[in-house]
Amino acid sequence: MMSAAYPQNRRIDSLNNLLRVETRDTAIIRLQLNLGVEYGEQFNDSAMIFLQDALQRSISGRHRQLEILTRHQLAYYYNSNKSDYTTAMDLYLKNLEMVKQYNDTSLVMRDMHFFGLRDMGLIYERIKDYDNAQEYNYRMRDLLNSGYFSKEPRYHDRSRKILFNRLGSVYVYLGKLDSAQYYFRSLLHEGARKYDPTMVALTSMGLGNVFKAEGKTDSSAFYYHAAMPSSINAGRTDIYNRILLAIAELYFQNKQIDSAYYYGHAALAVARKEKSTARMMTAEEILAKVYNAKGKTDSAYLYLHESIQLNDSVAGTEKLMAIQNMESKREFKQQQEERDREQAIREYQSRVQFYGLAALLLFISIVAVILYRSNRQKHQANLQIERSLHELKNTQTQLIHAEKMASLGELTAGIAHEIQNPLNFVNNFSELNTELIEEMKEELGKGNSSVAIEIARDISENEKKINHHGKRADSIVKGMLQHSRSSSGQKEMTDVNVLVDECLRLSYHGMRAKDKSFNAKMETHFDASATPLLIIPQDIGRVLLNLFTNAFYAVMQKAKNAPADFDPCVTASTIREKDGITIQVKDNGPGVPQAVMDKIFQPFFTTKPTGEGTGLGLSMSYDIITKEHGGSISVESKEGEFAVFTIFLPAKP
Amino acid sequence: MKILVVDDEMDVQMLFEQRFRKEIRNGEMQFAFAYSGEEALNYLNSHNHEAVLILSDINMPGMSGLQLLQHIKQQYSTPPPVVMMITAYGDADNYNQAMKLGADDFLTKPVDFIELKEKLKTKLV
Numbered sequence: 001m002m003s004a005a006y007p008q009n010r011r012i013d014s015l016n017n018l019l020r021v022e023t024r025d026t027a028i029i030r031l032q033l034n035l036g037v038e039y040g041e042q043f044n045d046s047a048m049i050f051l052q053d054a055l056q057r058s059i060s061g062r063h064r065q066l067e068i069l070t071r072h073q074l075a076y077y078y079n080s081n082k083s084d085y086t087t088a089m090d091l092y093l094k095n096l097e098m099v100k101q102y103n104d105t106s107l108v109m110r111d112m113h114f115f116g117l118r119d120m121g122l123i124y125e126r127i128k129d130y131d132n133a134q135e136y137n138y139r140m141r142d143l144l145n146s147g148y149f150s151k152e153p154r155y156h157d158r159s160r161k162i163l164f165n166r167l168g169s170v171y172v173y174l175g176k177l178d179s180a181q182y183y184f185r186s187l188l189h190e191g192a193r194k195y196d197p198t199m200v201a202l203t204s205m206g207l208g209n210v211f212k213a214e215g216k217t218d219s220s221a222f223y224y225h226a227a228m229p230s231s232i233n234a235g236r237t238d239i240y241n242r243i244l245l246a247i248a249e250l251y252f253q254n255k256q257i258d259s260a261y262y263y264g265h266a267a268l269a270v271a272r273k274e275k276s277t278a279r280m281m282t283a284e285e286i287l288a289k290v291y292n293a294k295g296k297t298d299s300a301y302l303y304l305h306e307s308i309q310l311n312d313s314v315a316g317t318e319k320l321m322a323i324q325n326m327e328s329k330r331e332f333k334q335q336q337e338e339r340d341r342e343q344a345i346r347e348y349q350s351r352v353q354f355y356g357l358a359a360l361l362l363f364i365s366i367v368a369v370i371l372y373r374s375n376r377q378k379h380q381a382n383l384q385i386e387r388s389l390h391e392l393k394n395t396q397t398q399l400i401h402a403e404k405m406a407s408l409g410e411l412t413a414g415i416a417h418e419i420q421n422p423l424n425f426v427n428n429f430s431e432l433n434t435e436l437i438e439e440m441k442e443e444l445g446k447g448n449s450s451v452a453i454e455i456a457r458d459i460s461e462n463e464k465k466i467n468h469h470g471k472r473a474d475s476i477v478k479g480m481l482q483h484s485r486s487s488s489g490q491k492e493m494t495d496v497n498v499l500v501d502e503c504l505r506l507s508y509h510g511m512r513a514k515d516k517s518f519n520a521k522m523e524t525h526f527d528a529s530a531t532p533l534l535i536i537p538q539d540i541g542r543v544l545l546n547l548f549t550n551a552f553y554a555v556m557q558k559a560k561n562a563p564a565d566f567d568p569c570v571t572a573s574t575i576r577e578k579d580g581i582t583i584q585v586k587d588n589g590p591g592v593p594q595a596v597m598d599k600i601f602q603p604f605f606t607t608k609p610t611g612e613g614t615g616l617g618l619s620m621s622y623d624i625i626t627k628e629h630g631g632s633i634s635v636e637s638k639e640g641e642f643a644v645f646t647i648f649l650p651a652k653p
Numbered sequence: 654m655k656i657l658v659v660d661d662e663m664d665v666q667m668l669f670e671q672r673f674r675k676e677i678r679n680g681e682m683q684f685a686f687a688y689s690g691e692e693a694l695n696y697l698n699s700h701n702h703e704a705v706l707i708l709s710d711i712n713m714p715g716m717s718g719l720q721l722l723q724h725i726k727q728q729y730s731t732p733p734p735v736v737m738m739i740t741a742y743g744d745a746d747n748y749n750q751a752m753k754l755g756a757d758d759f760l761t762k763p764v765d766f767i768e769l770k771e772k773l774k775t776k777l778v
Contacts, residue, residue, distance in 0.1 A: 420762065420763075421741065421762075424762055424763040425662075427763060428668050428672070428763070428764075428766075429668065432668075432671050432672065436671075458671065462671070465664055465667065469664070508714070512712060519714075519715070519716075519717050521715045567715075
């Protein structure tokens with residue numbers, strides 16, 4: 001009677017009613033599986049009875065898909081409800097073996113494979129064996145990289161997100177914080193863009209963990225607190241609970257005992273409500289430490305005792321060892337079976353007295369084994385190389401992003417100044433026009449139409465100025481957006497003179513905003529006959545900004561020690577050629593020493609003091625000009641006098 | 654009385670001429686314009702220091718407003734013209750340096766023309 005009030009119980013009741021009258025085997029299994037899930041969510045041990053019965057039924061009825069689905073659910077139940085990792089691991093391994101063996105390529109089965117790997121990785125993480133945990137994540141990655149879900153983009157996308165989050169989490173434990181940060185940040189941006197609160201919560205928490213491991217308490221607390229509302233919005237009490245635990249731990253580490261006390265109790269309350277043994281244990285451990293620090297040893301003992309009791313019930317040392325041995329035991333069992341089979345074959349052959357043939361067979365099989373082994377070794381070496389390559393690519397992407405953000409940051413202040421000037425004109429001229437219109441009305445009232453006409457002429461002149469400066473601000477904002485946007489990779493017809501001029505002004509004002517004492521002359525020699533070129537404007541813009549910033553930097557360096565009559569000057573020129581356009585950026589700074597000339601376009605080479613340059617600017621410029629646009633870039637210099645960079649962009653790349 | 658306005662933005666001329674159109678019409682004020690520090694010095698040399706008040710921007714390519722200020726205050730001592738600085742960067746560094754070099758006033762962009770008019774009238778009296 002009471003149960004009818006709860007929708008979940010109502011569902012269980014109706015499932016039970018259906019089960020009572022159902023006679024078809026597969027339908028019974030499905031109902032039992034559903035009941036297992038429902039009871040499991042309520043932490044009711046009936047789940048196990050239903051799931052085990054469903055498993056037996058599907059094995060004896062040879063319903064393989066149902067067998068795998070049921071076993072997966074059972075493994076999940078042992079893992080999350082019972083914290084019985086040994087049994088869970090055994091079930092997952094069995095499933096993995098079956099999925100591979102039956103070669104069933106349906107989506108459901110591929111999912112079972114993928115999630116099986118994920119859950120096994122999670123178990124290793126829980127028992128603090130992080131190398132193995134990451135090994136399973138790598139297996140997930142290999143699966144995805146092999147195009148496992150390539151025909152189902154939504155599945156691929158979902159799996160990639162799961163993978164990134166898992167890689168990030170385990171990298172934190174392995175101390176590879178940069179890698180962890182990379183994965184979490186890319187997910188966080190994606191989650192924020194797509195309004196996915198679960199992803200935002202998970203990745204913010206991940207970033208909190210990264211910063212905690214780095215010892216950056218403030219950043220860590222910031223991300224944890226940012227994660228909380230998202231976890232609530234997503235309805236993910238489990239994530240919310242983990243965040244509370246993490247905050248409690250963070251405050252304890254930071255010796256903010258009262259805050260640790262508050263969050264520790266909050267975490268314990270949620271964990272009890274959720275009936276999560278693992279999280280209850282963690283909360284009790286933290287509270288024990290907190291009470292100890294407060295000098296309340298009685299309470300500390302109480303919590304420690306509870307935690308140990310829970311620990312004993314779920315994860316005795318032997319059980320943990322057993323998991324680690326399980327995989328090797330399974331392999332051992334397989335080898336045993338194979339050996340038995342070979343034995344039987346050999347006995348049969350001896351019985352029919354084909355000794356010669358048997359010897360030949362043996363020889364062939366040895367050769368086969370040797371070939372197979374060497375092939376496998378090669379395959380593994382290849383996997384290793386692919387993995388390294390993948391990591392290298394990740395690092396490169398990160399570096400490019402950092403470089404771009406750095407150059408954007410330098411420019412922001414300059415851009416603000418560039419916009420302020422035209423806006424001042426817009427405001428001033430529009431105020432003037434308001435005054436002039438009043439005057440015109442007065443003059444018309446007095447009948448002085450000739451004066452009124454003169455005023456009208458002024459108004460229209462001012463209007464032109466307003467329009468001109470409005471457009472100027474508009475084009476600056478557009479240019480800025482273009483630079484901050486990641487390159488679309490699309491080539492567009494672009495007026496090179498306008499682009500060069502814009503970049504020159506931007507970097508001038510960027511330098512200006514960074515260093516108040518900065519000053520230099522700018523000269524431009526634009527070839528008016530230059531026709532628009534098909535280029536990627538964002539990328540060429542980055543190259544130009546980089547060259548101009550370098551040039552201004554160079555003349556400023558020279559000005560520091562030069563006599564007073566030194567006139568720092570940067571010159572930009574464009575020259576129309578038969579088959580393209582040449583752009584030159586010249587500065588009268590200290591020049592480039594001969595020794596540096598050869599290295600100037602190499603990655604990571606910089607002459608700026610540590611912290612002022614990444615050393616990636618020119619090498620990326622080189623790639624953009626030569627690889628992307630089929631052009632060329634070169635440098636000429638006379639030490640102590642000048643440096644000139646020459647870019648050639650072909651009209652038909 | 655003559656006022657020399659120094660700014661690298663060309664449209665400043667039109668703006669000032671309209672903002673002060675009544676004063677120009679009445680003959681209360683006369684304006685001259687220069688678009689760089691160098692040009693301003695040339696103007697002062699060739700016009701025999703007839704400008705009594707100089708309004709200069711600080712951020713200009715080439716000679717900056719502060720360098721111009723230094724030149725004027727060091728070289729044209731009898732009588733030293735009034736120099737008011739105008740800048741978009743109203744930061745303490747710029748302000749302190751301008752004051753150290755002997756600037757008579759320091760205004761930030763966007764310029765409040767009502768305030769500027771008041772100041773010019775009192776400075777010129």
